[in-house]
Amino acid sequence: MFENNPSNTGHHVSVSNIKPEQITFGLPRERGVQLRALAAARGTTIVSVIEEVIARAVEAGEISDELKGFGEIIPDDDTLFVTIRGTALPALDYVKAITVAAMLDLAAGRPVPDLDAELKEDHDFLFGIGGDMVFGVTRYSRAVLIVIADVSNGDAIMQTSTTPSIASDFARLLRKHASTLAPSPKMSMLKVA
Numbered sequence: 261m262f263e264n265n266p267s268n269t270g271h272h273v274s275v276s277n278i279k280p281e282q283i284t285f286g287l288p289r290e291r292g293v294q295l296r297a298l299a300a301a302r303g304t305t306i307v308s309v310i311e312e313v314i315a316r317a318v319e320a321g322e323i324s325d326e327l328k329g330f331g332e333i334i335p336d337d338d339t340l341f342v343t344i345r346g347t348a349l350p351a352l353d354y355v356k357a358i359t360v361a362a363m364l365d366l367a368a369g370r371p372v373p374d375l376d377a378e379l380k381e382d383h384d385f386l387f388g389i390g391g392d393m394v395f396g397v398t399r400y401s402r403a404v405l406i407v408i409a410d411v412s413n414g415d416a417i418m419q420t421s422t423t424p425s426i427a428s429d430f431a432r433l434l435r436k437h438a439s440t441l442a443p444s445p446k447m448s449m450l451k452v453a
Contacts, residue, residue: 280420280421307423349408351390361435393409399424
């Protein structure tokens with residue numbers, strides 16, 4: 261994912277990939293033809309059509325607003341404990357959680373209020389999330405690539421890919437949970453909407 265050395269320490273970040281698990285289900289051929297036609301009419305992919313249906317179901321309260329299998333967020337006083345595909349991030353305070361959420365939204369091609377930035381395909385955003393750990397995102401074709409690495413020794417902790425929709429949903433969940441954190445001295449200088 262990262263061709264350049266993000267730490268500028270002379271270490272190369274080697275990355276092991278966690279492939280997203282995919283499912284197959286028995287859809288009658290006729291419905292598959294209709295689903296392809298619907299995706300073509302909307303100028304999108306079959307996956308995006310299905311993700312739109314899921315998003316509406318979450319919005320309507322028909323299913324829970326969580327991303328089991330992708331990530332988990334547990335708030336605790338003034339920090340969030342976050343895992344992505346089973347890999348734990350260092351505890352995130354409000355600022356770090358909101359920054360990670362903004363990075364995910366940018367990689368998903370979503371606008372980030374009050375931030376005049378754009379993530380072009382094959383360009384990386386890196387952010388220090390604690391100690392020598394960095395969180396990185398990039399956009400490649402229709403996928404959002406995510407990496408967590410320890411730049412002190414060049415070890416990649418995790419690299420995975422997901423759809424822009426899942427990245428954006430996880431960003432929204434990070435913001436939602438970050439808004440519940442107890443105020444900290446750092447937060448007193450921030451305008452919280």
